[in-house]
Amino acid sequence: MKTLIIGGSATGMGVAARLRRNDMNMDITVIQDKDYVSLGACGLPYFVANNFEEKNTLIAREKEKFEESNIKIISNSKVESVNFKENKVFYKDNYETYDKLVIAVGAKPIRPNIKGIEGENIFVLTTLEDGVLLKDKMNNDNSIKKVAIIGAGFIGLEMCESLSELKKDVYLLEMEEKIMQRAFDSEISELIENKLEEKKINTLLGEQLIEIKLKNNKVNSILLKSGKEIEVDAVLLSVGFQPNTQFLKDSGLEMNERGTIIVNTKGETNIEHVYSAGDCAVSKNFINQEDIYSPLATIASKFSKVIADNIAGKQVEFVGSIQSAILRLFDLEIARTGLTEQIAVNKGIKVKSTFIKDKDHTNYTPNQKDLYLKLIINEDTKEIIGAQMAGSNNSILRIYALAALIWQKAKIDNALEQIDLPYAPPFSRSVDIIHIALSKLNK
Amino acid sequence: MKTLIIGGSATGMGVAARLRRNDMNMDITVIQDKDYVSLGACGLPYFVANNFEEKNTLIAREKEKFEESNIKIISNSKVESVNFKENKVFYKDNYETYDKLVIAVGAKPIRPNIKGIEGENIFVLTTLEDGVLLKDKMNNDNSIKKVAIIGAGFIGLEMCESLSELKKDVYLLEMEEKIMQRAFDSEISELIENKLEEKKINTLLGEQLIEIKLKNNKVNSILLKSGKEIEVDAVLLSVGFQPNTQFLKDSGLEMNERGTIIVNTKGETNIEHVYSAGDCAVSKNFINQEDIYSPLATIASKFSKVIADNIAGKQVEFVGSIQSAILRLFDLEIARTGLTEQIAVNKGIKVKSTFIKDKDHTNYTPNQKDLYLKLIINEDTKEIIGAQMAGSNNSILRIYALAALIWQKAKIDNALEQIDLPYAPPFSRSVDIIHIALSKLNK
Known part of the structure; x- marks a missing residue:
């Protein structure tokens, strides 16, 4: 069996690597328009700002490494069209055939x-x-x-x-x-x-x-x-981004009006044996199961595994994302997960929220900083549906707990209010900001 | 109704403050052997090391503040005995009566x-x-x-x-x-x-x-x-610590051989209307519901709320702790939650564990450090039962996620492997150490 992957970025190469791990003998070919593969594009702002000088630092895994695993890479080759009936992908004056096709062409800035x-x-x-x-x-x-x-x-x-x-x-x-x-x-x-x-x-x-x-x-x-x-x-x-899917227009592949490829939770498109994920495809919102366009590395990385496993015959689904994201802006750190209050309200969810301003740790250990938490629940189901934090000192990493609680569909109640988070003076206060917020919402 | 609290530390004053919030009219009296109340004892090592000079920084809330809320505090008065039949607490040449009694006398170093x-x-x-x-x-x-x-x-x-x-x-x-x-x-x-x-x-x-x-x-x-x-x-x-319960010997109050007061999940002792919590009482292990002795501020703080709410007529239970704890040792940070592998094995649990050495964030943003995670599941139930981390830069705060997962009795499966944790180059790697560990255990 031959799997052809269009696109050599995180998603495409993620599928390739996982496929090879699943199946030592599969013919795996990647066709892509660049000279390099598996760029860690999230690092570009740090490269520009001279955090480091060697551009190849941004390459997560060199082409040669993939080739050593017997993954064939056709580089500098922009795909011009696909004939889904004949299972053919055309580029330059050439074409490749496939049994399974993965479209991971990403997106370009608008x-x-x-x-x-x-x-x-x-x-x-x-x-x-x-x-x-x-x-x-x-x-x-x-x-x-x-x-x-x-x-x-x-x-x-x-x-x-x-x-x-x-x-x-x-x-x-x-x-x-x-x-x-x-x-x-x-x-x-x-x-x-x-x-x-x-x-x-x-x-x-x-x-x-x-x-x-x-x-x-x-x-x-x-x-x-x-x-x-x-x-x-x-x-x-x-x-913003626009999926690199112009070459697929009128090909029969289902896309939305923005050119985003429609896939199900297995990464399957409307055409049999054709998969897609990453910045050119939709993904699911974990909370309400709506299709969303969320071009995040974290989603690409997980969805590429799902596709590789499905091609290998396993039955695996991408359960969705809560669009968890984190950002450092100078000395301000911000993070988010789940739905914002505004979006939840727009979706007709009855929400209850609280916004807490507190400190990251005790006042008597050095470098105490402000810490903020917005926490949002669905008032009908009592489930936590969103959280946002701002702070310094990596203190906002505690949003990991809130992502986990959303993931587990945790409901606000006395037991959750007692969640046992660790405390020591340099890290937190004995009543953590998360406890303050849970307590406010459990009334 | 009169509630008498023996002990002016975190537990005792926590009960007092919460009781007052629950009931503006209750007679609340605290009797205690020190001159001050509500010491944040966790700060003592930082005081000794000259992180700060003013000892009162360690007092979470001054006596006067409590007295303003009409909480009576009898200080410098060591309780000598209790007559549970007559509801009398004796100190010096005096005694106090009570309708409800809370014993929060803490522990002393062995x-x-x-x-x-x-x-x-x-x-x-x-x-x-x-x-x-x-x-x-x-x-x-x-x-x-x-x-x-x-x-x-x-x-x-x-x-x-x-x-x-x-x-x-x-x-x-x-x-x-x-x-x-x-x-x-x-x-x-x-x-x-x-x-x-x-x-x-x-x-x-x-x-x-x-x-x-x-x-x-x-x-x-x-x-x-x-x-x-x-x-x-x-x-x-x-x-280690020894509960300050010598004065209760032979009083009829149930204690174990170490002098730790036995309480149920409501903080009730074997004697009606008598409660106890904090460093002088047992608490529950959330995972297996065993009685444990765990003199931690986080437990005292939650259990004191539970007792106050129960005295106020609500039906609230302390659901237990997973003994989450965190510590900075020079530039090494360590944290733990749940059961260790060794303890789980000793308890006859069939465990599976993984130990991962990774980095806290991308190599191209400054100050990348080692990060370690030990993750333990119950192989029969697939539930996560323990986690331990070590690292720097507050990166171990991601253990909050693992505490949350244990709290929600999360089971290892494909959905959990896809938990959506936020990623950006200064905070993490696109595949977080938690994902690596979950993936290893989901096989």
């Missing part, structure tokens, strides 16, 4: 269709080439002093820190009225906004980019819907 | 009955007076250069760090063959032993103190069962 978008000094940050170019320009082109980041998602925020470290004046543009309002409720958004202000990031909320004005074909200013014009020397686009 | 034990420069560390004395001696008595710590429990280990900071030569004596072998399995014990060695703590395992040799009535050396004699200038006893 480029808004506005005037000036093709000018120089307009960057994105998804591939290694993107990273190398951006790092070079930001470190070596002295004409770039002011940079506009378009879109305050996780990458946009990480790049605020990276570009500040490189002494750039940063303008952060966000269409929504609050920072990260789809990922966090307003209490945490405000903490993020305060941190950006403290760190001299020029944050423009509720603003939309409508034109990039060029001079000698280089970025000269950005024009906003409000009429504001801001002089900048470069633009970083981080407004 | 003083082994050996020659020399009454000499000078032999310390314990439980009360504020103990702390003030030890701090004074360790900081101001230049004749004290070498200190023997007897017993390598949590306090013994914390004091290794504190006394090292004060430039003492520290000798740590432990009867067992491995450090902390009742709290940790050998993999973690070894990491602790290595850290002690690195930090020049002279650790003597499998050794028992049989005599303290005095000179001019001051500590001069300790004599061990092996015949070894070590010259030291002071001794700190931290071999």
